[in-house]
Amino acid sequence: MHSIYVMGDLHGQYAKATRILQEAGLLASDLSWSGGEAELWFMGDFFDRGPDGIGCLDLVMRLQTEAAAAGGKVEALLGNHEPLILGALRFPNAPSTGPGKSFLADWEMNGGLQSDLERLTPAHVDWLTSRPALALVGDDLLAHADALFYTRYGATVDQVNAAMGALLTGDDTAAWDQLLGDFAERLAFRDRPDRAAAFLQQYGGKRIIHGHTPISYMSAQPPAEVTEAYPYRDGLCVNVDAGLYRGSPGFLFLLG
Numbered sequence: 001m002h003s004i005y006v007m008g009d010l011h012g013q014y015a016k017a018t019r020i021l022q023e024a025g026l027l028a029s030d031l032s033w034s035g036g037e038a039e040l041w042f043m044g045d046f047f048d049r050g051p052d053g054i055g056c057l058d059l060v061m062r063l064q065t066e067a068a069a070a071g072g073k074v075e076a077l078l079g080n081h082e083p084l085i086l087g088a089l090r091f092p093n094a095p096s097t098g099p100g101k102s103f104l105a106d107w108e109m110n111g112g113l114q115s116d117l118e119r120l121t122p123a124h125v126d127w128l129t130s131r132p133a134l135a136l137v138g139d140d141l142l143a144h145a146d147a148l149f150y151t152r153y154g155a156t157v158d159q160v161n162a163a164m165g166a167l168l169t170g171d172d173t174a175a176w177d178q179l180l181g182d183f184a185e186r187l188a189f190r191d192r193p194d195r196a197a198a199f200l201q202q203y204g205g206k207r208i209i210h211g212h213t214p215i216s217y218m219s220a221q222p223p224a225e226v227t228e229a230y231p232y233r234d235g236l237c238v239n240v241d242a243g244l245y246r247g248s249p250g251f252l253f254l255l256g
């Protein structure tokens with residue numbers, strides 16, 4: 001049986017990401033896939049707050065092809081910083097309800113780098129807009145955000161993914177703005193275990209794996225001391241956002 005790994009939010013931390021993957025034996029010295037039949041999931045948020053979001057994106061896209069050729073699998077969820085940068089690209093001056101009052105300004109205020117925006121290609125856009133928002137991997141439900149807003153987009157995993165995909169390929173700026181506002185939600189399961197149980201009952205799985213909220217926000221650890229995933233609610237939820245951009249050395253979480 002192959003191993004299944006999860007890596008949290010990258011936020012442009014290309015050097016940390018490649019080091020972590022090499023240390024786990026998933027990348028060779030030349031950064032090619034060396035994980036064989038292993039499965040690797042990224043939790044979204046490739047961009048912003050770090051120096052090389054496009055480098056992170058190119059790495060994951062390349063590894064997806066190389067892993068498939070080796071009998072393995074690399075996949076990635078949609079995070080909130082993907083629609084942030086895509087909105088800045090497509091509707092830069094359209095008004096928003098975010099802090100910057102436009103899509104471009106909202107992205108910039110969330111750590112967007114002009115160098116990432118300038119390097120974003122149509123191939124990147126196509127790949128990003130086809131990412132799932134939710135995924136069932138064995139008994140684990142993977143979601144970028146520790147939030148309940150997914151329920152407003154569909155009653156099943158497939159419905160949510162289809163709705164998000166349709167939104168991101170459409171031109172309804174009000175719907176884009178609503179999605180970005182929805183992604184501001186976090187910590188939905190921390191103090192209410194009944195919410196986590198209901199979310200799992202809705203979408204399947206026995207455990208929620210998420211990123212979005214840096215572990216140091218929940219654990220009160222200094223970011224540099226965050227070196228492993230953060231289970232909570234008696235293991236019903238697991239936070240895998242190391243907070244790489246905040247100073248964590250990072251980690252991979254092994255699902256099975």
